[in-house]
Amino acid sequence: MYVLLGLAGFGFILSLGIIIHKASKGQPKKKYVIALAVCLVLGVVALILKSWTGPAVPASTDSGTTAPTAAPAPASVEAPSSTKVPATAPATTSTPVPTSTSSSTAASTSAPTEAPTAEPASTLAPVSDEQLDEGYLDAWFDDSVMVGDSIAGGLNMYVTKERANNHPCLGNMRIVGVSGLTLQKALSGETKEYPAEVLFRSRFMTISEVVEITQSKRLFLMMGVRDLEWYSPDRLVDIYGKIIALVKADHPDLKIYVHSIMPTLKSFAMGIENMDYPTQKETNEKLRAFCEANGYTYIELADLVRDEDGFLKYEYSGPDYSFHPNDLAKAIWVKQLRCCARDEYYAGIWKPEENAND
Numbered sequence: 001m002y003v004l005l006g007l008a009g010f011g012f013i014l015s016l017g018i019i020i021h022k023a024s025k026g027q028p029k030k031k032y033v034i035a036l037a038v039c040l041v042l043g044v045v046a047l048i049l050k051s052w053t054g055p056a057v058p059a060s061t062d063s064g065t066t067a068p069t070a071a072p073a074p075a076s077v078e079a080p081s082s083t084k085v086p087a088t089a090p091a092t093t094s095t096p097v098p099t100s101t102s103s104s105t106a107a108s109t110s111a112p113t114e115a116p117t118a119e120p121a122s123t124l125a126p127v128s129d130e131q132l133d134e135g136y137l138d139a140w141f142d143d144s145v146m147v148g149d150s151i152a153g154g155l156n157m158y159v160t161k162e163r164a165n166n167h168p169c170l171g172n173m174r175i176v177g178v179s180g181l182t183l184q185k186a187l188s189g190e191t192k193e194y195p196a197e198v199l200f201r202s203r204f205m206t207i208s209e210v211v212e213i214t215q216s217k218r219l220f221l222m223m224g225v226r227d228l229e230w231y232s233p234d235r236l237v238d239i240y241g242k243i244i245a246l247v248k249a250d251h252p253d254l255k256i257y258v259h260s261i262m263p264t265l266k267s268f269a270m271g272i273e274n275m276d277y278p279t280q281k282e283t284n285e286k287l288r289a290f291c292e293a294n295g296y297t298y299i300e301l302a303d304l305v306r307d308e309d310g311f312l313k314y315e316y317s318g319p320d321y322s323f324h325p326n327d328l329a330k331a332i333w334v335k336q337l338r339c340c341a342r343d344e345y346y347a348g349i350w351k352p353e354e355n356a357n358d
Contacts, residue, residue, distance in 0.1 A: 124346060132338045135168025139352055140341035142171045145214045147186075147198060147207050148222030151262055151324060153177025155222075158330040170337060174214050176200050183227045183239040190246040207243065208250045219247065219254055220299075220337075224261040224283070225323050228274045233283040237290050244296070256296040257340065260284045263302050264323040266311040277310025301336055305329045 127136055146152055156175035163169050178199055189196035189206050196206045201213070211219055221244075227236050244256055261284055269275035284302055291298035305316045305325060316332075318324035325333065344350045 124348075127342050127345065129335075132342060133335065135171070135338075137338060137341040137345055137352065138168050138171040140171065140344065140350055141173035141218075141337075143216055144171075144173045144218035144220065145210060145216040146173065146175045146177075146220035146222060147210055148175075148177055148220075148259075149181040149226065150177055150179040151225065152222040153179060154318065154324050155330055155333060158327055159334070169334060174216075176210055177222075180226075181223060183223050183236065183243065184230075186223060187239050187243050187246075190243055208247045211247060211251050211254060217253070217255060218257060219251075220257045220259070222259040222262075224287075225264065228261065228279060228283065229272055230274075232274075233279065233286050236283055237286045240287065241290060241294075244294075256291075257299055258287060258291050258296055259299045260287065260302040262323050262325070263306040263310060263312040265314065265317050265321050266307075266309060268322045269311060277306075281310060297340060299336060299340065301333055304332050304336065 131137075146155070152175055154177065156177050159169045159173075159175060176198060178197060181197055185194070185197050186207060188194040189198065189204075190208065196204045196209070198205055198207055198210060200210050205213075207219070210216075221240075224236060224240070227239070231239065240258065244258075248254060248256070261280060263277070263280055264275055280302070288298045288300075290296075305313055307313045312323060312325070316325050316329035318326045341350070345352070
């Protein structure tokens with residue numbers, strides 16, 4: 001039809017031009033007038049045929065149905081704001097740190113991953129990450145004590161600085177960090193085989209004695225990175241178990257929280273036996289299984305600060321470039337500890353008012 005229309009149009013224009021040219025010279029033009037008329041008839045016929053065929057049919061899909069025309073993209077709509085937090089919660093002004101995984105259920109992966117936060121019971125007010133950063137549940141730490149090596153000592157300095165700047169940080173938790181303290185030394189002290197090496201309040205004592213003096217209900221342990229050099233993963237976990245058993249014999253109601261063993265900087269680990277990532281990963285996996293089997297809480301920290309090769313990220317390393325974390329990593333650590341408080345709050349194990357009357 002379109003070809004016919006084109007030919008008719010071309011013939012019409014050509015005939016009309018010839019007629020005009022012949023007329024200007026006084027020459028006969030009858031046959032060209034006939035040609036002009038024929039072109040007009042062909043054009044009319046083509047138009048009539050086109051009207052009978054109807055509108056063009058859209059292409060069909062592979063399934064035989066007509067492919068729908070894509071709908072126009074809707075205008076962008078601003079996402080709704082997050083759920084409001086309880087009116088009693090303090091406002092937040094702190095710099096957010098990476099959201100951590102749940103303290104007792106974090107998976108061991110090649111990089112820090114974010115897991116869903118435990119949902120509160122229907123009768124409990126939810127606690128947002130901002131409220132957590134502002135110390136909304138920090139009263140949970142008031143009857144807690146942490147004992148560990150120089151890594152714990154570094155956390156103590158960070159927490160002390162935050163409290164001095166009027167930033168709530170882990171309530172009144174006592175943190176006892178002893179430089180050079182290993183699991184083997186701690187065990188020797190608990191068994192009285194050798195003098196105790198936990199220095200607290202200007203004297204050396206056992207971990208059990210620290211718990212007794214502080215009247216703590218929760219004990220957090222952060223040790224083991226130096227023991228990697230000397231002991232296999234199974235032996236290291238066995239020593240941990242013996243320490244906890246001795247402390248629990250004196251304090252049967254004490255709740256135990258065990259940190260994952262911190263990764264080391266890659267440059268520090270080179271050349272040191274058992275400091276490689278596979279050994280660290282195996283040790284932490286066995287330590288997690290030990291905690292789960294005995295009802296202790298395993299706190300995942302290593303996965304949150306290590307790089308893609310399994311070592312401590314350079315940006316989280318302290319000035320000695322070994323295994324001591326800097327303040328950025330300690331902020332993540334504090335957040336992870338606070339997640340323990342939120343987990344127990346949501347589980348109904350602890351309520352903020354329990355510490356109000358202490």
